[in-house]
Amino acid sequence: MGNVSIxxxxxxxxxxxxxxxxxxxxxxxxxDTPGYRTKDVDxxxxxxxxMAAPAGTTPHAAVRDVSGLLERxxxxxxxxDREAMKLSEVQLQYQMGTQLMKGEFHQLITAINEDQ
Numbered sequence: 562m563g564n565v566s567i568x569x570x571x572x573x574x575x576x577x578x579x580x581x582x583x584x585x586x587x588x589x590x591x592x593d594t595p596g597y598r599t600k601d602v603d604x605x606x607x608x609x610x611x612m613a614a615p616a617g618t619t620p621h622a623a624v625r626d627v628s629g630l631l632e633r634x635x636x637x638x639x640x641x642d643r644e645a646m647k648l649s650e651v652q653l654q655y656q657m658g659t660q661l662m663k664g665e666f667h668q669l670i671t672a673i674n675e676d677q
Contacts, residue, residue: 568662568665568666569617570612571661571662571665572662573614573618574608574654575655575658575659576611576620577604577611577620577622578655579655580621581601581602581622581651582651582652582655584600584601584602584622584624585601585644585648586648588601588639588644589639589641589644589645589648591637591639592639592641592644594637595637596635597636599626599630599640599643599644600626601625601627601647602622602624603625604651607620607622630643
């Protein structure tokens, strides 16, 4: 049962990283949209919330506006360098999650093969 819980938690982790990547990509796509406000996901908060949720539920991250960023005259506050850094960060988080998931599946396969 332990592996099922871990797999469920890793699934939630991957879902949250995917949701955050979508938000960051949207920011980058709107770099030239007048009045567009940079958005983000409080990843640590959402991960804590997802880990406390019942197993098998899909987390839905709350998206919030990012404050304190420099605003251009057209009202847009997207900093493409910041977004590129955040995108790299979330991609690394996703890769780590997939590696952990692969490790869990490998353990399950090993356990199944040993029982035969």
